Structures are given as C-alpha cells and as structure tokens.
Amino acid sequence: MHAYHDMFMQAVKDRRKVIVTYFSGEFNLNLTKLCVPLHYSPSDAGGESAFYYSWDSGGDVGERVVALRPSQIIYMELSDEFFNPSEYIVPDGDGMAT
Numbered sequence: 890m891h892a893y894h895d896m897f898m899q900a901v902k903d904r905r906k907v908i909v910t911y912f913s914g915e916f917n918l919n920l921t922k923l924c925v926p927l928h929y930s931p932s933d934a935g936g937e938s939a940f941y942y943s944w945d946s947g948g949d950v951g952e953r954v955v956a957l958r959p960s961q962i963i964y965m966e967l968s969d970e971f972f973n974p975s976e977y978i979v980p981d982g983d984g985m986a987t
Contacts, residue, residue, distance in 0.1 A: 890931075890939070891959035896967065897941055900926045906968040909943065911961045919963060923947060924955060925972045944977055 891897075900907045910921040924943035932939045941962065943955045 893965040904971050906970040908966050910964040911957050
C-alpha cells in the first residue's frame with residue numbers, strides 16, 4: 890500500500906476526483922492529472938504488483954485508464970470536484986455494464 894492509500898479509498902467512497910502526480914516510464918517524466926479513482930488491486934500471491942486504477946478526466950479516448958504501481962505515485966490530493974459513477978460505466982453490446 891501507498892502513503893496515499895487511505896485518501897484514494899476515501900475518494901472512491903466519497904466520489905471525489907483526485908489530483909495525482911506520478912512518474913511515467915513511457916515519457917520518462919512526472920505527470921499530474923485530474924482523475925476519477927476507480928479501484929485498488931492489491932498484490933496477488935504470485936508476487937504481482939499492486940495497482941491503483943484511475944480514469945484520466947482529460948485523457949484521449951482509448952487512453953483514459955491509468956494503472957499506477959504504488960512506487961510510481963509521487964503525490965496525491967483530493968480535488969474539489971465530485972463524480973457520478975454512472976458516467977464512467979460503459980455498456981457492452983448487450984446493454985450490460987462492463
């Protein structure tokens with residue numbers, strides 16, 4: 890778990906967006922994004938890393954899910970913005986949410 894774990898989980902519960910600064914290996918620099926916190930996935934028994942999943946509010950279509958290992962997160966703070974979870978549930982072809 891990360892030092893900001895409790896804040897992330899509270900943001901999910903309270904439906905508040907978070908501002909996350911993290912290291913992006915893809916761009917080799919720190920990025921700061923306004924995100925909808927989605928889910929925390931703890932490490933599994935096989936040793937795979939834990940991940941914090943968020944939705945990048947300003948990201949390009951198809952590149953909005955941000956999966957961060959705890960070691961990538963530099964800073965996190967609660968935003969004043971709230972979100973409606975139904976805006977982030979995408980129905981599949983048979984009308985079921987995925």
